[in-house]
Amino acid sequence: MTKVDKNNSRTRLEQREADIIDAATRLFADAGFHGASTRRIAAEAGVSEGTLFHYFGTKHALLQAILDDFYAQLIESAREGIESVMGTRERLLLLAKNHLRALMENQALMMRLIQVYLSVDINYYKDYKNSPIHQLNYRYTRIFDNVMKEGMERGYIREDLQLSAVRDLFFGGLEYGMRTLMGRKYNKERIAAYVEAIVEPLWQSMQSHAVTPHAGPDERLDEVCSRLERIAVRLEKTS
Amino acid sequence: MTKVDKNNSRTRLEQREADIIDAATRLFADAGFHGASTRRIAAEAGVSEGTLFHYFGTKHALLQAILDDFYAQLIESAREGIESVMGTRERLLLLAKNHLRALMENQALMMRLIQVYLSVDINYYKDYKNSPIHQLNYRYTRIFDNVMKEGMERGYIREDLQLSAVRDLFFGGLEYGMRTLMGRKYNKERIAAYVEAIVEPLWQSMQSHAVTPHAGPDERLDEVCSRLERIAVRLEKTS
Amino acid sequence: MTKVDKNNSRTRLEQREADIIDAATRLFADAGFHGASTRRIAAEAGVSEGTLFHYFGTKHALLQAILDDFYAQLIESAREGIESVMGTRERLLLLAKNHLRALMENQALMMRLIQVYLSVDINYYKDYKNSPIHQLNYRYTRIFDNVMKEGMERGYIREDLQLSAVRDLFFGGLEYGMRTLMGRKYNKERIAAYVEAIVEPLWQSMQSHAVTPHAGPDERLDEVCSRLERIAVRLEKTS
Amino acid sequence: MTKVDKNNSRTRLEQREADIIDAATRLFADAGFHGASTRRIAAEAGVSEGTLFHYFGTKHALLQAILDDFYAQLIESAREGIESVMGTRERLLLLAKNHLRALMENQALMMRLIQVYLSVDINYYKDYKNSPIHQLNYRYTRIFDNVMKEGMERGYIREDLQLSAVRDLFFGGLEYGMRTLMGRKYNKERIAAYVEAIVEPLWQSMQSHAVTPHAGPDERLDEVCSRLERIAVRLEKTS
DNA sequence: GATGAATGAGATTTCATTCAT
DNA sequence: AATGAATGAAATCTCATTCAT
Numbered sequence: 002m003t004k005v006d007k008n009n010s011r012t013r014l015e016q017r018e019a020d021i022i023d024a025a026t027r028l029f030a031d032a033g034f035h036g037a038s039t040r041r042i043a044a045e046a047g048v049s050e051g052t053l054f055h056y057f058g059t060k061h062a063l064l065q066a067i068l069d070d071f072y073a074q075l076i077e078s079a080r081e082g083i084e085s086v087m088g089t090r091e092r093l094l095l096l097a098k099n100h101l102r103a104l105m106e107n108q109a110l111m112m113r114l115i116q117v118y119l120s121v122d123i124n125y126y127k128d129y130k131n132s133p134i135h136q137l138n139y140r141y142t143r144i145f146d147n148v149m150k151e152g153m154e155r156g157y158i159r160e161d162l163q164l165s166a167v168r169d170l171f172f173g174g175l176e177y178g179m180r181t182l183m184g185r186k187y188n189k190e191r192i193a194a195y196v197e198a199i200v201e202p203l204w205q206s207m208q209s210h211a212v213t214p215h216a217g218p219d220e221r222l223d224e225v226c227s228r229l230e231r232i233a234v235r236l237e238k239t240s
Numbered sequence: 241m242t243k244v245d246k247n248n249s250r251t252r253l254e255q256r257e258a259d260i261i262d263a264a265t266r267l268f269a270d271a272g273f274h275g276a277s278t279r280r281i282a283a284e285a286g287v288s289e290g291t292l293f294h295y296f297g298t299k300h301a302l303l304q305a306i307l308d309d310f311y312a313q314l315i316e317s318a319r320e321g322i323e324s325v326m327g328t329r330e331r332l333l334l335l336a337k338n339h340l341r342a343l344m345e346n347q348a349l350m351m352r353l354i355q356v357y358l359s360v361d362i363n364y365y366k367d368y369k370n371s372p373i374h375q376l377n378y379r380y381t382r383i384f385d386n387v388m389k390e391g392m393e394r395g396y397i398r399e400d401l402q403l404s405a406v407r408d409l410f411f412g413g414l415e416y417g418m419r420t421l422m423g424r425k426y427n428k429e430r431i432a433a434y435v436e437a438i439v440e441p442l443w444q445s446m447q448s449h450a451v452t453p454h455a456g457p458d459e460r461l462d463e464v465c466s467r468l469e470r471i472a473v474r475l476e477k478t479s
Numbered sequence: 480m481t482k483v484d485k486n487n488s489r490t491r492l493e494q495r496e497a498d499i500i501d502a503a504t505r506l507f508a509d510a511g512f513h514g515a516s517t518r519r520i521a522a523e524a525g526v527s528e529g530t531l532f533h534y535f536g537t538k539h540a541l542l543q544a545i546l547d548d549f550y551a552q553l554i555e556s557a558r559e560g561i562e563s564v565m566g567t568r569e570r571l572l573l574l575a576k577n578h579l580r581a582l583m584e585n586q587a588l589m590m591r592l593i594q595v596y597l598s599v600d601i602n603y604y605k606d607y608k609n610s611p612i613h614q615l616n617y618r619y620t621r622i623f624d625n626v627m628k629e630g631m632e633r634g635y636i637r638e639d640l641q642l643s644a645v646r647d648l649f650f651g652g653l654e655y656g657m658r659t660l661m662g663r664k665y666n667k668e669r670i671a672a673y674v675e676a677i678v679e680p681l682w683q684s685m686q687s688h689a690v691t692p693h694a695g696p697d698e699r700l701d702e703v704c705s706r707l708e709r710i711a712v713r714l715e716k717t718s
Numbered sequence: 719m720t721k722v723d724k725n726n727s728r729t730r731l732e733q734r735e736a737d738i739i740d741a742a743t744r745l746f747a748d749a750g751f752h753g754a755s756t757r758r759i760a761a762e763a764g765v766s767e768g769t770l771f772h773y774f775g776t777k778h779a780l781l782q783a784i785l786d787d788f789y790a791q792l793i794e795s796a797r798e799g800i801e802s803v804m805g806t807r808e809r810l811l812l813l814a815k816n817h818l819r820a821l822m823e824n825q826a827l828m829m830r831l832i833q834v835y836l837s838v839d840i841n842y843y844k845d846y847k848n849s850p851i852h853q854l855n856y857r858y859t860r861i862f863d864n865v866m867k868e869g870m871e872r873g874y875i876r877e878d879l880q881l882s883a884v885r886d887l888f889f890g891g892l893e894y895g896m897r898t899l900m901g902r903k904y905n906k907e908r909i910a911a912y913v914e915a916i917v918e919p920l921w922q923s924m925q926s927h928a929v930t931p932h933a934g935p936d937e938r939l940d941e942v943c944s945r946l947e948r949i950a951v952r953l954e955k956t957s
Numbered sequence: 958g959a960t961g962a963a964t965g966a967g968a969t970t971t972c973a974t975t976c977a978t
Numbered sequence: 979a980a981t982g983a984a985t986g987a988a989a990t991c992t993c994a995t996t997c998a999t
Contacts, residue, residue: 177412651894
């Protein structure tokens, strides 16, 4: 009986916490961090404003909790995903889909906004490197890194890639284009197509280019061309 | 004399406008749109708050003016840049450098923030497509598109690329990685290296692989030769 | 005990609300709606500005609350009054006294001002007919109407009166003259005298004029005079 | 030449003054005294804000100038009116029509508002009695008083009337009911009907009842006869 | 633990008025 | 005489946070 009570009350606490986080996520997504007042959040969560602060202390801490949850889910689904397929290419496609889906389900241009917001808010977190948001993001992108490293070890992709650059292209590309997808409803096919379009060029650049033998002469030609072009431009200007 | 007077007073107005825009840009960059109060902005610009509103009407309008200025410069320097070199690869490197330099000089993660902010602020601009910020960004990315299209036409790069995806990778990759560069001071060499690392994989994926080995360079040589011949003719005439 | 506590706290809320309303009424009366700042009102009520808005939301809502209270009292005392006497004339005198007393106690030229103000503020209430103030006033003047109708039914006054015109004369007359009374302190005798002076002419016009025997010849003469005068005027003009 | 110049410039000054007054009247009527900014008024009048203050010194002074003009016209048309007819009743009808027309043409619930506003604004004019608006109103209502006194002297109406009360009923009744007429377009017939409805009860209460049976009509007949005789003489001359 | 009344600092914006030109 | 840029005080309202109950 006591145990049940305890369980119940703990469950009730957790439920309330979840309610608040849900409401806050929804409202942050709608109106942005500054646009969503704690009063409104509390009302939508069905608790008093006092309770909200009782649970989370500050509005920033509430945001942080949301991001923790968000990244936890993101990381979990990403991990599950890559264990379900073997090939590097398939895994990248899966990571990309997972990423986009998570962002869009959370109307997450706004998640991005918050992310950026926090990273910029130097009054709050003095430097990005040590900000909690950076830590979370780091943990998350490590999954991508590991997929890539395994791909290199197994010889699926070139070993002379600059990992950080590819990572930037991967996540940056996905998110930059997402704005175009936003507004429209979440749609599995469209996402799949978009993900392919983003991953395909990256994938090609990851292949070992052993096949292109003409490197030597080509490079020479290339350089000569550039020099000639520069001269041409200069001449055109002066004439 | 009167004319000088007139000039002076006009210049004074313009100077004040510029002062306000400068101060606002700085503070928005430091603290974000909501974090920078108009009072603070006015103080930093050395004018009264009344004057600020005399010039810009609303805080949003001030932000808009900043973005207008920012994009105007961005577009101008981008245009100048691509006219100074001929090859697609060189042009892309130049666009990338220009983009990063502009963003970093303006501590522009925050510019990005605003961009995202506005696009999200659905209470303010009901739909992203018609928002002023979208228009500006569209005009800007057209420059990239044109470079790519010309590259395709001249055979420097594959014609079966999905332009929008490459564009997303290009700008998204640059901006995603920029956060790592931020905080540190603007540094020409580091930027150049970073830009190469981002552009290189993209460039490789743009090449027609193996199947069309020599096409590129040959055509390019041809064209350069033609131009040089034409210039030679002109030079012969003028000299 | 708990009940008392509850009562106390509820009473405290009500007390605060009453304090704010009192202060606002006083200041609106002194300086008009625009002339009384929320800051000043809050200070006079002994609460913070935040609290004022916590209770009433907007300044307009505060004004509305005042008017609601004011009319509620006005209506209640009017109803009580007419039930305490029987004759139509006595009832009218009572209504008039009640009206004047309420207005003067509330320094209510200003109440009138607000009333007019609101009805004119077409930016706020687009049409007078549906404005809250009109509704209140309508409910209030219905009391007068009912007294009159009953008087007609019972034969105390003529039945061919145009009710709306008499109503306008009654309330308009009272309020127009009130300005003269204002400034001086509330004074029961003076008010009684003034009320008599206003009601007496109206009362006479309400009597069935059967008593005036000479009506026949007089009216004829009267009409002839008017006709002749009109002709005279016309002739003067044309000549 | 100089004189012409002077005339021109004086005319131009007067024109500007009139422009400002017109614009201000319109805007005050639309939005109330506080709702109409000097900036807007200046813009609508086609002058600079500086000029507005150059002419009128303060916003309150501008309002005062408007009221001066307004009452001047009101008084003039009232005087003209009562000279055009002879009978007391006709004169009262005429005064009433003139009053209503002037108010409605100026959307003048608002004129009334200002009037009340000023009289209440004790921060501005410490006491109503000495306020300029009171002076104006006093001069205006004197016209009514004179009509009444003449009517008494000539025996058209009872002499035991309390003039101030009748005056309050007359103007108060007209203005109280005016709100009902507002909103609808100015309409001659409706106004005439309304005026009759207001004046009729007052007129009845002014009649000497029973006690002074024949006094009035006789005198009146005498006078009309005299006038008709005079006109007859004139007509004989002209024909 | 939960509440919600209370706060006061601060936000954006408006406005009548001044004054150098 | 005319301008309109400049001002700074003040206005309404919002908000995250606290604290007594």
